[in-house]
Amino acid sequence: MTKEIVQIIGNGDPGGGTTAVLTLAILLHDAGHRPVIVSQRGSYLLREAGRHGIDAHGMDFSSRGGAIANCRALAAFIRQRGPAVVHAHGNRAGLPVALAMKLLGRAHRPRFVYTVHGFHFLTKKIGAYQLARIAEKFAIGAADWTNFVSDGDAHIARSQRLVADLASTGVIHNAVLSQDFPAGAPGSTGPGIAFIGRLTHQKNPLILVDIAAALRPLAPPIHVIGGGELEPVLRDRVRTEGMSGQFVFHGQQHRADALRIAATCTLLLLPSRWEGHPITVIEAMHMGLPVVASDISGTREIVDQDGTGYLVRADDAAGYAAAIRQVLVEPGLARRLGERGRDVANERFSAQRMLGANLAAYRITSQGTGTHAASCVV
Template sequence: MRVIHLIKATGVAGAERHLLDLLPGLRARGCDARLLVLVERRRPADEFLEEARRRGVPAGREVIGGDVDPLLCARLALRLRRERPALLHTHLIHADLHGLAAARLARGPEVVTTRHNDDPFRRRWPVRPLLRLCWRGVAGGIAVSRAVRHFSREAEGAPATLPVVHHGIAPPESEDREAVRASLGLDRGALVAGMLCRLTAQKGAADGLAAFAAAARAHPGAILLLAGDGPERAALERRAALLGIGERTRFLGWRDDANRILWALDVLIAPSRWEGFGLVVLEAMARGVAVLATRAGALPELVADGETGLLAAPGDVEALAAGLARLLGDAGLRARLGAAGRERARERFGLARMVAETLAVYERALRDAGGTA
């Protein structure tokens, strides 16, 4: 069964990282999974494509000329006729809209879509009616969390039977904690908290900075790492200085080794205002890192409050600060939550489960559409 995965990308964020795990897993199960990336002319997503190819996934690209590009639909239709996949699997809104139009122009294949987030912009005009229209044309769909399924049903008219397939990850290869810390210029015994995220309003990094400033008063040697980039970086750097933690906060910028940085942390802070899944939280849990997160979106599906991490309400800086103070001040609590989180990640969020459940969605979509797997 040949399946083309279509996504618009400018870098490697959560949805892209998910595909880098999923597609090799599908290929290992005999599915001819391929990647097609919609790119902006000045942002060709080279790293994403190269990493996919390094993992054995055939990968190509098409340039998208704007939010709506009719010529792209025509080019995609020609590609679909040439490659003749059984399914087109779309990810994120640009791929959803252009992919479905192209499949109709090509008179096949059937389309499956994954909903990755609960971004409020999906409620706006004209996005909302377009997405509602898309659901009428697809053969199957996936939500990456129960929170995203609820949002998609309420905001987009997704079917009540939309299956949830949580992201899965392979067990991480162990790295020497002290070697990772040394590479980052961290003292051996330092208390280190971190945020690994795009620097956008969604991720709540300003709340994380404020929580660290309050909680770290009792821990003058504590350090905050912030790995990621985005439109809020300059404002966050100013904010850190105003909070008096400028010298204790290290802005690392975008890193292609972000998962490696997790080994250096005592605590991961995930202060998101909304969150479709939260893959970095799962990656931290898999490494035994204690997690402090908000109850935004899917995060409570990953983190059991008080058992595998601590949770606070989105935007509640006081609660975030209290949770962080507990974690920074109690090595035993960090160890207990980290160990339980590692076990939860291993038991519930494995890569093989995600691959098997995705294949089941494909088989159901083809069966319902009258095709064959």
């Protein structure tokens, strides 16, 4: 009988990591494997997994201090289920899984694969920085194979000396399922700008007000899709600057609803300060939306400057505005960027390519779709 492949992620809220895990689980399921998802109890991801007929189990990953308790629970779960592979995504899952593998011992543990979805510790203060760096190094060291979602993350891992054996690592880019996207041409209801992401320091949402000011006299609607701790601050700035009629706050949305809103816009704006390999950009390109994004590691591996969109210094509001203005006032340019983006997304970031690469990392052969394991692991 085919053994299970367990996918574990600590944060099951809508977002890039969650989308990556769900996409991979669906691909594994459709290829004849037995994926199981473990994530935050009661989360969006568990509900979506159930909707797709994928076995799902909840745990409490809400506190990083619970890693010890979670490692014991995960070790018991793994002993009971006897999976072929345990694949942890992000350090909130990676640390307790790595500890669980130590409890199980080499003779009784399954293959452990760890995917880094961006190194967030680089922006932390010194104490938290050191602890988070140690946690990442421990998870990578415990894994039989470590995936990085971008060449930039692989470079960080090497420069930070987090990797002892480069032969047990590789880069597997994110991908999404093409059937997820709404039908119809982008920008069908007007020259809107879509921002999709958590309203946190990483995603840099407060710069949206400065970009809107730099765009004047143009005043395209700006659709803010997402929630987070900076939402009250952003709303207050929008009111103070007299832009309440220009900004549309949608809050956190189910992924399908977020994509439907984005599809009514002319372009995607992502001014993040750092990213791993942002799935939102890949989704926009699949939908034919030009992308204006920050010129940072990960994102620059997806967006072709002047080919599928524009890359701007992360805090350059005037630079974002200039790129956005060019796309909004030249419909032909927007169409060309969008068409090229769709071609690039289909070519570089296909779901089957991602599946084959992960199966190679698992050392498992595909069972029913003819997918070849040799893919984009490098």
